[in-house]
Amino acid sequence: MEEFHYRIPWRSRNVHPGHHRSQIQGVGLEFRGHATLIDYPDPRKLDIHASLHDPFGQHKVKLFSQTSLIPILVVADLSASMGLGTKPKLLSRLAAAIAYSAYRTGDLFGFLGVNDRIVLQYPLRFSKCLALELKHRLEKGPFQGKHLGMLRVGPYLGRQRALLFLISDFHFALTEVEALLTRLKPHDVVPVALWMSREWQAPARWGWAKLYDPETGHRRFLWLSPSSQAKLACAFCNRREQLIALCRRYGRPPFFIEDEFYPEKLTQYFLETCA
Amino acid sequence: MPEIGFAHPLWLFLLPLATLPYLPFARRQLPYPALAVLTGIASTTWPEKLHKACSCAFLSCLIVSASCPFVKEQKVARLGQGAHIVLTIDHSSSMNENFSGRYFGGSAHETKSAAARRLLIEFIRRRPKDLFGVVAFSTAPRQVLPLTADKEAIIAAVGALGMRGRGLTNIAPGLAMALETFRGQPLTGSRVILLVSDGGARIDPDVQDRLRQDFQDLAVNLYWVYLRNPSGVSVLNPPKRRLSETSAPEIFLHQYFQTLGVPYRVFEAENPQSLAQAIATVETLENRPLPYFETLPRRDLSPYGFGLALILGVPLLSWAALEIERWLA
Amino acid sequence: MKKLRLGLWVVTLGFVTAALFHPTWVLLQPVYRYLMVVDITQSMHARDYHLLGLPSERLAFAKAALEQAILNLPCGSQIGLGIFTHKDTELLLEPLEVCQHAPSLRTALRNIDWRSAWAADSFIAYGLFDALRAAEGLQADLVFLTDGDQFPKTPSDPGFFGRPARGWLVGVGGMRPVPIPKLDFEGRLLGYWQITDLSRDRDLLPRRAELLLSRLDETHLRQLANITGLEYFQLMTPQQLVQNLRRPDLAKTLPTEVDLRPWLGALAFFAALAAMLI
Numbered sequence: 001m002e003e004f005h006y007r008i009p010w011r012s013r014n015v016h017p018g019h020h021r022s023q024i025q026g027v028g029l030e031f032r033g034h035a036t037l038i039d040y041p042d043p044r045k046l047d048i049h050a051s052l053h054d055p056f057g058q059h060k061v062k063l064f065s066q067t068s069l070i071p072i073l074v075v076a077d078l079s080a081s082m083g084l085g086t087k088p089k090l091l092s093r094l095a096a097a098i099a100y101s102a103y104r105t106g107d108l109f110g111f112l113g114v115n116d117r118i119v120l121q122y123p124l125r126f127s128k129c130l131a132l133e134l135k136h137r138l139e140k141g142p143f144q145g146k147h148l149g150m151l152r153v154g155p156y157l158g159r160q161r162a163l164l165f166l167i168s169d170f171h172f173a174l175t176e177v178e179a180l181l182t183r184l185k186p187h188d189v190v191p192v193a194l195w196m197s198r199e200w201q202a203p204a205r206w207g208w209a210k211l212y213d214p215e216t217g218h219r220r221f222l223w224l225s226p227s228s229q230a231k232l233a234c235a236f237c238n239r240r241e242q243l244i245a246l247c248r249r250y251g252r253p254p255f256f257i258e259d260e261f262y263p264e265k266l267t268q269y270f271l272e273t274c275a
Numbered sequence: 276m277p278e279i280g281f282a283h284p285l286w287l288f289l290l291p292l293a294t295l296p297y298l299p300f301a302r303r304q305l306p307y308p309a310l311a312v313l314t315g316i317a318s319t320t321w322p323e324k325l326h327k328a329c330s331c332a333f334l335s336c337l338i339v340s341a342s343c344p345f346v347k348e349q350k351v352a353r354l355g356q357g358a359h360i361v362l363t364i365d366h367s368s369s370m371n372e373n374f375s376g377r378y379f380g381g382s383a384h385e386t387k388s389a390a391a392r393r394l395l396i397e398f399i400r401r402r403p404k405d406l407f408g409v410v411a412f413s414t415a416p417r418q419v420l421p422l423t424a425d426k427e428a429i430i431a432a433v434g435a436l437g438m439r440g441r442g443l444t445n446i447a448p449g450l451a452m453a454l455e456t457f458r459g460q461p462l463t464g465s466r467v468i469l470l471v472s473d474g475g476a477r478i479d480p481d482v483q484d485r486l487r488q489d490f491q492d493l494a495v496n497l498y499w500v501y502l503r504n505p506s507g508v509s510v511l512n513p514p515k516r517r518l519s520e521t522s523a524p525e526i527f528l529h530q531y532f533q534t535l536g537v538p539y540r541v542f543e544a545e546n547p548q549s550l551a552q553a554i555a556t557v558e559t560l561e562n563r564p565l566p567y568f569e570t571l572p573r574r575d576l577s578p579y580g581f582g583l584a585l586i587l588g589v590p591l592l593s594w595a596a597l598e599i600e601r602w603l604a
Numbered sequence: 605m606k607k608l609r610l611g612l613w614v615v616t617l618g619f620v621t622a623a624l625f626h627p628t629w630v631l632l633q634p635v636y637r638y639l640m641v642v643d644i645t646q647s648m649h650a651r652d653y654h655l656l657g658l659p660s661e662r663l664a665f666a667k668a669a670l671e672q673a674i675l676n677l678p679c680g681s682q683i684g685l686g687i688f689t690h691k692d693t694e695l696l697l698e699p700l701e702v703c704q705h706a707p708s709l710r711t712a713l714r715n716i717d718w719r720s721a722w723a724a725d726s727f728i729a730y731g732l733f734d735a736l737r738a739a740e741g742l743q744a745d746l747v748f749l750t751d752g753d754q755f756p757k758t759p760s761d762p763g764f765f766g767r768p769a770r771g772w773l774v775g776v777g778g779m780r781p782v783p784i785p786k787l788d789f790e791g792r793l794l795g796y797w798q799i800t801d802l803s804r805d806r807d808l809l810p811r812r813a814e815l816l817l818s819r820l821d822e823t824h825l826r827q828l829a830n831i832t833g834l835e836y837f838q839l840m841t842p843q844q845l846v847q848n849l850r851r852p853d854l855a856k857t858l859p860t861e862v863d864l865r866p867w868l869g870a871l872a873f874f875a876a877l878a879a880m881l882i
Contacts, residue, residue, distance in 0.1 A: 081308030085603045171309040209599040211307035221323045235315045283866045341869025414722035428708030435695035581623045592613040
């Protein structure tokens with residue numbers, strides 16, 4: 001089972017102890033300040049040095065922040081476009097890795113599979129076997145319909161700020177991406193773009209294809225030649241830049257998974273974005 | 276306007292199938308999720324439209340070619356030299372004799388009837404623009420064919436006269452029937468009755484008047500090819516003796532024909548050579564302007580159809596070869 | 605899948621290219637060569653056919669039936685025409701191909717007229733033998749249409765010394781005696797033939813004021829058919845004549861080229877359709 005390390009740049013408010021920095025004061029290693037023994041009558045944390053320096057001669061105790069858990073949420077796009085090629089496999093691997101990592105970190109994990117509506121839902125829980133179950137379940141997954149249900153997942157996400165993995169291919173209009181990110185703003189959204197390099201690498205140097213979008217049903221004719229393939233690759237480059245710029249405005253840049261999922265890279269992503 | 280016909284028209288019932296490329300299930304499409312990404316690349320629809328139109332045209336071409344279209348025989352009005360000729364042929368028993376007057380006598384000589392038939396057939400073959408009709412007569416006349424351009428049928432009718440003739444030479448009803456052939460026909464060229472007989476017969480005065488009237492009304496020229504026995508009387512050089520209508524009816528017939536008031540010539544033929552000469556003379560005489568119809572043979576259009584199908588098919592084949600059938604799946 | 609499709613396309617173009625070379629298949633097609641001789645004597649005016657849309661006169665009916673035959677014989681068949689009267693058969697047309705010359709054949713058939721008869725008597729046996737000679741000369745099978753009514757009645761037929769022939773002796777008319785119309789030269793009905801109309805020197809006949817009746821003399825015709833080798837049938841409908849004329853054992857074979865292009869075109873069509881739709 002693959003796993004990665006994640007971290008957040010904000011403080012959890014969860015009272016349950018966990019792995020992440022939180023605003024809750026309690027047993028921890030992070031020093032927050034001093035208080036009088038009267039206020040916090042815990043003589044074990046008496047700070048003699050601070051007490052001696054106190055001009056009022058009061059006894060000071062050290063205060064620490066506890067580490068809390070955070071909810072980890074996965075909102076996965078199960079629309080028809082995610083069913084193509086290796087995407088289901090990647091998706092299931094990714095979801096399982098997140099679930100397992102959450103378990104190993106000691107966080108709660110919840111999953112929402114969405115296409116037109118929410119089709120697959122695992123509420124927040126702490127479970128070891130969920131990772132395996134997700135892995136098997138998502139490979140078959142009902143990949144159909146459009147992604148529009150993602151705009152309506154807000155109420156299902158809970159009140160606490162969560163680390164939210166938004167897994168999709170983001171093959172829809174940027175305005176829709178923006179609308180989605182706006183609605184998910186209460187949470188720490190990690191957009192994960194599942195792409196396949198085959199999408200811009202045509203199988204032949206010369207040729208033509210009639211393409212249709214399985215979600216919208218739009219059709220178009222595509223003539224492939226070396227020059228049009230360069231244009232195709234360019235279109236995806238532009239798209240990537242636009243996505244990065246857009247998501248950065250809403251917090252984190254997207255994490256791109258192209259063809260293969262490497263958990264280390266995800267760890268590195270968190271190191272880079274939460275430095 | 277040329278008319279188009281089809282040799283195997285039943286194949287055309289398949290023609291509606293040629294629209295199948297336009298039906299939705301004929302579309303092969305590849306699912307591709309990222310169409311929204313491709314907005315930067317200009318979208319064209321004309322190759323697809325062209326491909327459909329080409330497929331449809333290709334299929335239609337095949338069906339139409341399979342039904343073997345042809346341009347129907349066209350009759351083109353032309354102005355040429357020729358005439359409407361009714362061959363009025365004596366088929367009496369005396370025609371079975373040869374020119375020497377013997378009945379199947381010398382095997383070296385052909386009978387009058389056979390010689391006349393042979394030469395007439397050559398004559399018909401030489402005159403492709405004329406219309407011919409055939410009337411045969413012996414005791415009673417019979418119209419075999421009215422004026423027609425079907426030369427083979429005319430030749431078959433003249434050829435049928437090669438059988439033994441029977442009966443007497445009864446000219447008047449034969450002429451009357453030949454004249455009837457022209458009645459009601461448009462007067463578009465010179466009209467000729469080519470009378471081939473080996474003798475004459477008495478014609479009643481009232482019948483004479485009626486025939487004269489008809490000849491004049493219908494403006495028919497008369498050429499009499501008289502197949503004479505060496506022993507028979509000559510109409511051109513009549514013997515200087517007193518003749519009666521029973522002993523030499525030909526002389527009187529000739530005299531009567533001269534009174535018809537229409538162009539008339541007599542040709543005496545004593546042997547096949549002179550008969551040929553007589554027919555050649557008729558040929559030179561009857562060369563007046565005549566509107567006639569030339570039949571252009573039917574033209575097969577199917578090779579053009581298959582050629583066009585091939586011309587359309589090669590790009591379609593290469594187009595099919597360039598199709599991408601698997602991409603993401 | 606793509607290979608299959610390309611294969612189908614190649615096959616299609618192969619068929620089209622093949623069709624361009626105008627391939628043909630030589631088939632032996634049955635064709636017929638007939639000399640058709642019609643009796644035009646007076647008794648053929650008798651009216652004893654009662655079929656809707658067809659003439660009732662024997663001669664006109666026979667002509668209508670022959671016209672049907674001309675229209676229904678396979679292309680490549682040849683038909684010659686002749687008439688019979690008195691003792692003789694007169695040939696009108698040598699055999700002509702029925703498809704190309706159908707208009708001429710039909711005109712010639714319609715032009716057959718009883719007025720071409722030059723004598724009122726009829727001796728069927730002589731006429732038939734004459735027709736058989738003519739048919740042999742033309743290498744055609746004979747179709748001889750007559751009502752068998754012979755006048756004057758002769759006690760015996762002449763002997764037949766020719767070769768046995770193939771063909772049909774067709775009886776025209778019905779079994780019931782019917783009066784024979786007497787027509788003037790313009791074809792108008794003057795009355796009916798009476799026995800007393802017959803010329804006086806034929807004393808063998810009873811002289812009574814009675815209609816001269818005519819019926820199909822089948823016995824005599826069967827007898828004639830037997831001695832000449834022809835087959836006999838009574839003409840009922842034009843279809844029956846056509847059917848008998850198309851009998852395979854009377855067919856001659858004519859090598860005809862069957863055009864293969866329609867089939868190649870259709871194969872190409874279906875291959876192309878399959879390539880487009882699969």
